[in-house]
Every structure is written in C-alpha cells, then in structure tokens.
Amino acid sequence: MPDVKHFDPDAVLGQVECVFWQRGTTSVPIADVVATTGLSRSSLYATFGGKHELYVQALRRYVEWRSQPVFDRLAADERGLPALADFFDRLIQVRCEGEHARWGCMVSNAHAGAEGGDPQVRRVLDLHQQRLRTAMRTALDVAGAKAQVRAGLDLQATAELLALVAYGVNLRSRAGADPAELRASVSAVLGCLQS
Amino acid sequence: MPDVKHFDPDAVLGQVECVFWQRGTTSVPIADVVATTGLSRSSLYATFGGKHELYVQALRRYVEWRSQPVFDRLAADERGLPALADFFDRLIQVRCEGEHARWGCMVSNAHAGAEGGDPQVRRVLDLHQQRLRTAMRTALDVAGAKAQVRAGLDLQATAELLALVAYGVNLRSRAGADPAELRASVSAVLGCLQS
DNA sequence: CCCAACTTGGAATGACTATTCCAAGATAGC
DNA sequence: GCTATCTTGGAATAGTCATTCCAAGTTGGG
Numbered sequence: 001m002p003d004v005k006h007f008d009p010d011a012v013l014g015q016v017e018c019v020f021w022q023r024g025t026t027s028v029p030i031a032d033v034v035a036t037t038g039l040s041r042s043s044l045y046a047t048f049g050g051k052h053e054l055y056v057q058a059l060r061r062y063v064e065w066r067s068q069p070v071f072d073r074l075a076a077d078e079r080g081l082p083a084l085a086d087f088f089d090r091l092i093q094v095r096c097e098g099e100h101a102r103w104g105c106m107v108s109n110a111h112a113g114a115e116g117g118d119p120q121v122r123r124v125l126d127l128h129q130q131r132l133r134t135a136m137r138t139a140l141d142v143a144g145a146k147a148q149v150r151a152g153l154d155l156q157a158t159a160e161l162l163a164l165v166a167y168g169v170n171l172r173s174r175a176g177a178d179p180a181e182l183r184a185s186v187s188a189v190l191g192c193l194q195s
Numbered sequence: 196m197p198d199v200k201h202f203d204p205d206a207v208l209g210q211v212e213c214v215f216w217q218r219g220t221t222s223v224p225i226a227d228v229v230a231t232t233g234l235s236r237s238s239l240y241a242t243f244g245g246k247h248e249l250y251v252q253a254l255r256r257y258v259e260w261r262s263q264p265v266f267d268r269l270a271a272d273e274r275g276l277p278a279l280a281d282f283f284d285r286l287i288q289v290r291c292e293g294e295h296a297r298w299g300c301m302v303s304n305a306h307a308g309a310e311g312g313d314p315q316v317r318r319v320l321d322l323h324q325q326r327l328r329t330a331m332r333t334a335l336d337v338a339g340a341k342a343q344v345r346a347g348l349d350l351q352a353t354a355e356l357l358a359l360v361a362y363g364v365n366l367r368s369r370a371g372a373d374p375a376e377l378r379a380s381v382s383a384v385l386g387c388l389q390s
Numbered sequence: 391c392c393c394a395a396c397t398t399g400g401a402a403t404g405a406c407t408a409t410t411c412c413a414a415g416a417t418a419g420c
Numbered sequence: 421g422c423t424a425t426c427t428t429g430g431a432a433t434a435g436t437c438a439t440t441c442c443a444a445g446t447t448g449g450g
Contacts (some may be wrong), residue, residue: 014246023309024308024309025222026219026222026309027221027309045383048223075346104307106308107341108366109307109308110307110309111307111366111367111369111370112219112299112306112307112308112366112369113219113261113304113307113308114218114219114221114222114306116369116370122370122371125370126370126371129367129370130373151386153387154379154382154383154386155384156379156389157379157380157382157383158380158383160253160376160377160379160380160383161360161380161381161383161384163363164359164360164363164364164367164377164380165356165359165360165363166363167362167363167366168269168358168359168360168362168366168369169359169361171303171306171362171366172306172324172359172362173305173361174306174307174311175306175311175320175321175324176317176321177324181352181355182355182359184351184352184355185348185352185353185355185356185359186350186356187349187354188348188349188352188356189356189387190354191349191386192345192348192384192387193387
C-alpha cells in the first residue's frame with residue numbers, strides 16, 4: 001500500500017549531476033539543488049541521503065553516463081590513430097562549446113577540489129582513470145597492429161600520457177582555453193606518435 | 196608615531212598560501228587561517244582584507260615564488276631536451292613526496308574549483324599558463340637548435356602540449372598517482388619528440 | 391470507500407561562517 | 421615619560437548552511 005514516488009529519481013540525479021559538475025560541491029547550497037530539481041528538501045534527503053551522498057551518486061552517474069560511453073566508443077573504434085584523434089576532437093568540442101561549455105570534466109574537477117579527500121570519491125576517480133587509460137591502450141594497440149605508430153613505443157606509458165593530456169584539456173578548457181590551441185596540442189602529440 | 200606591525204606580512208602570506216594550496220579556499224574557514232598564522236582576525240583583515248582578497252594574494256605569491264623560479268630555471272637551462280626531462284622529474288618529485296606531497300599545484304587546483312570564476316583569479320591563471328608555455332617554448336627552441344627534436348615539429352603547439360601534460364601531472368598527483376607511472380608518461384612524450 | 395503507508399512542503403533547528411567593532415595594549419617621536 | 425596612533429585580542433553580529441521534523445496531502449490495495 002505504499003505511495004509511489006512522484007518524480008523520477010534518475011532524472012533528478014541527472015539535474016543534480018549538472019549542478020555539481022558546473023559549480024562543484026562546496027559552492028552549491030542544498031537550496032540551489034532544491035530549486036533546480038523542483039522537489040523539496042524532504043524528498044531529496046529521503047531519496048538520496050545527505051548532500052555528500054548526493055554528490056557521490058551524481059559523480060558516479062557522470063562516470064557511467066557521460067564518460068563510459070565515450071570510452072566505449074574509443075575502445076570499439078577500429079581505426080587506431082584516427083580513433084584517438086576523433087576522441088580528442090569531440091572532447092575539445094564538448095568542453096569548449098554547447099550546453100556544457102567551460103564546465104570542464106566533473107571527474108577532473110573533483111581531483112582538484114576538497115572532494116578528492118573522501119575515500120568514496122577517490123575510488124570513483126581511480127575507476128575513471130583506469131577506464132580512460134584502458135580505452136586509450138586499446139586504441140593504441142590497434143594503432144600498433146596497423147603499424148600506424150613508431151615501433152618500440154611503450155604503449156602503456158603512452159596510454160597514460162594521453163590520459164594526462166585529456167586531463168589537461170579538461171582543466172584548461174574550464175579556464176577558457178582556445179579550442180584551436182588545444183587541438184594543435186593534441187595534433188602535436190598524435191603526430192609525434194605516428195610512424 | 197605609528198605603531199609598527201608585530202609580524203612579517205610576507206611570512207604570514209606564505210603560511211596562508213600553504214593552507215589554501217593544500218585545502219582550497221571554500222573548505223578553509225577563516226578561523227583555520229587565524230590558527231595557522233597565529234595572529235588575530237583583526238590583524239588579518241586589516242592587513243590583507245577579506246578572505247577572497249587573501250586568497251588572491253596567496254595565489255599570486257604562489258605563482259611568483261613557487262612557479263616562476265621553476266620556469267626561470269627551465270628557460271635558462273641550455274641543455275634543451277634534458278632540461279625538459281629535468282623539469283618534469285623535479286615536478287613529479289615535488290608533487291609526490293616531501294612537504295607538499297599530494298597537494299597538487301595551487302594554480303591547477305584553482306582551475307577546477309569555484310575560484311576560477313573570479314576575474315582576478317582568472318587573470319592569475321592565464322598569466323601562469325602563458326609563462327609556463329613560454330618557458331617550455333624556450334627550452335624547445337634550444338632543443339630545436341641542437342637538432343635534438345624531430346624536424347618539422349610545431350614548437351608552439353608542442354610547448355602547449357607539454358604544459359597540458361604538466362597540468363595532468365598536477366591533477367593526478369593529487370589523487371595519489373604513482374610517480375613511476377607519471378615518469379613513464381613523461382618519458383613517452385619526450386621520447387616521441389626526439390629526433 | 392476506507393485506511394495504512396508513504397510522500398510532500400515548509401517551517402524550525404542548531405551549527406558554522408565571514409566580517410565588524412571596541413576596549414586594551416604597544417609603539418615611536420617629542 | 422607622555423601622547424597620538426596604530427595594532428591586537430576577543431567578543432558580538434548577521435547571515436548562511438545542512439539537516440530534521442511534523443502536519444497535511446496522496447496513493448493504492450482491501
């Protein structure tokens with residue numbers, strides 16, 4: 001005989017994700033979350049728990065819904081080096097224009113903020129890093145098999161390097177970096193890998 | 196006939212810089228700054244203004260005292276590619292061990308936080324980025340003149356790339372990245388540049 | 391149609407925050 | 421040593437924050 005929820009928890013979590021993504025966690029009062037989602041404090045606390053648990057759930061949603069599909073696309077792209085170029089092109093585009101322009105990456109932002117101190121958050125950050133590196137590595141393996149990259153390259157270290165570059169793009173885009181310059185930097189590193 | 200200050204403002208600013216560097220700005224109550232510096236609220240406000248102005252001054256101090264000397268050393272190092280390797284070696288070491296281990300870079304941290312929204316902060320961030328890129332470019336020019344790097348390299352884009360890698364190192368080090376992996380990534384990019 | 395179980399909105403709470411203010415203390419020139 | 425002027429410490433203020441609580445409303449099975 002329980003009453004049913006009058007809203008869609010996952011849709012709400014998506015809105016919360018956007019707020020925290022753009023503005024971080026400490027600078028968003030719970031009142032703003034209430035205003036954004038349209039539901040009341042009671043419903044928020046009853047459904048998601050406190051502010052911190054809400055943030056963690058939003059961060060997890062970001063990794064699963066925003067990052068993972070992009071990583072999957074990269075890993076599934078059989079073109080090798082062009083797949084990597086495509087990944088970075090899309091990344092820079094998302095970071096610099098459109099709905100989420102200049103928001104950076106929610107995971108990158110969490111690295112720098114006080115959120116990173118929390119063990120739960122740290123685990124999500126590590127998961128994200130591992131998945132990104134794995135996707136990079138997969139694409140690099142394809143590129144290696146196609147002899148698109150120089151022989152004798154340390155593919156694992158290169159995968160990690162490309163992940164670092166992605167983090168750099170995320171960071172600088174938030175501060176208003178010129179997308180053309182970012183693209184040139186990516187071209188520089190991908191060009192260097194080329195055989 | 197004025198009384199003289201009973202403390203050294205610059206030494207105090209150094210302490211404040213460390214607190215904000217490690218913990219960010221929003222998660223540090225002014226009470227903690229008072230406790231760290233040992234002086235009173237009155238003296239803090241009278242000398243530096245409010246919390247935000249204090250943060251900006253600390254950030255500026257960080258750029259001038261922490262970043263700039265490192266950039267200068269890089270730009271003055273006439274070895275070319277080894278100078279860049281040395282820069283990254285020292286960077287990773289500072290970020291992963293010693294007094295400031297896992298603090299990241301105060302400027303990188305500011306990129307991701309809510310601080311980046313402030314125009315004054317943004318200007319410091321851009322200044323830092325420009326100086327870092329310039330130092331990288333200088334070292335790359337030397338490397339180019341010595342024919343240490345591949346011909347036909349876009350040196351400006353490569354300088355920007357290396358800056359992005361540095362930001363990536365700063366970010367990941369804060370989340371506990373393995374210094375050996377970071378070093379391998381740096382080796383990968385520097386190895387690629389080599390002729 | 392009724393009722394138990396849940397949701398909801400909004401007010402209330404209590405802790406914490408940045409900032410200001412004032413009386414007391416310290417200084418350096420005269 | 422005296423005094424004008426600044427510094428200092430701590431209390432006071434006003435605002436904001438996350439969280440809790442309760443009365444009223446809503447649901448769906450019997």
